[in-house]
Amino acid sequence: MTNRATIIRMTEEILDIAEAHGIDVSWRRDLWLKTTNREGRSFGGVKRNKPYMSIAMRDISWTMEPSSDKAEKLAKAYNGAAMVRKDKARYAKPLAKLEEGFAWWHEYRSFSKDPEIGDLYGPAEDKLMPLAALLCHELAHVIDYNSGTVRVDGLTWGPSGSVHGNKWKAIYRLLRTSYVATGRYKPEPVVVEFKPKPTKDKRTMDLIGLPLFDLAA
Numbered sequence: 001m002t003n004r005a006t007i008i009r010m011t012e013e014i015l016d017i018a019e020a021h022g023i024d025v026s027w028r029r030d031l032w033l034k035t036t037n038r039e040g041r042s043f044g045g046v047k048r049n050k051p052y053m054s055i056a057m058r059d060i061s062w063t064m065e066p067s068s069d070k071a072e073k074l075a076k077a078y079n080g081a082a083m084v085r086k087d088k089a090r091y092a093k094p095l096a097k098l099e100e101g102f103a104w105w106h107e108y109r110s111f112s113k114d115p116e117i118g119d120l121y122g123p124a125e126d127k128l129m130p131l132a133a134l135l136c137h138e139l140a141h142v143i144d145y146n147s148g149t150v151r152v153d154g155l156t157w158g159p160s161g162s163v164h165g166n167k168w169k170a171i172y173r174l175l176r177t178s179y180v181a182t183g184r185y186k187p188e189p190v191v192v193e194f195k196p197k198p199t200k201d202k203r204t205m206d207l208i209g210l211p212l213f214d215l216a217a
Contacts, residue, residue: 010132011053042134065104108164152170
């Protein structure tokens with residue numbers, strides 16, 4: 001189960017990436033991070049003149065997993081007569097991926113087909129992948145509204161926030177390709193070094209406890 005400590009770790013790692021690419025995140029220690037035990041949308045940006053991010057803890061998993069009830073209902077609706085053409089176009093690829101055994105995490109329809117920042121597909125057992133994408137999405141909003149002028153991939157964007165505009169997309173693309181696509185979000189494996197107990201010399205063991213006069217002899 002994902003906890004607040006995991007979200008804090010991943011948030012720090014994503015901001016490290018932004019900082020390494022020359023983005024000013026000096027506000028990071030003032031970031032107001034709220035986690036709520038509810039479903040619903042998460043949010044990133046600014047609140048009460050402070051950098052702010054709210055994560056809905058019950059909304060950080062895959063949108064659909066293969067062979068799930070949700071996937072079966074979507075497939076049934078897709079094959080029915082009621083679904084309109086635009087929705088058939090929207091759900092064609094997600095359904096194909098679900099049939100191939102991939103889980104699906106959806107993005108906004110306006111850029112869902114973008115190969116880098118659109119819908120995400122991966123193994124259902126990887127519970128951190130959709131969270132990593134969500135945090136990159138929301139932190140891109142926080143950066144957009146709090147980091148002033150930003151330079152990404154040779155282009156300079158002004159200080160104004162852009163909601164889901166080109167400036168935000170450039171930031172999100174940088175974070176997601178650097179953090180999610182590379183698998184960098186996965187925690188470092190804990191390596192436990194095995195150190196066998198030192199064996200004592202048998203001859204020494206035999207002498208321990210002998211009377212002093214025996215040792216002298």
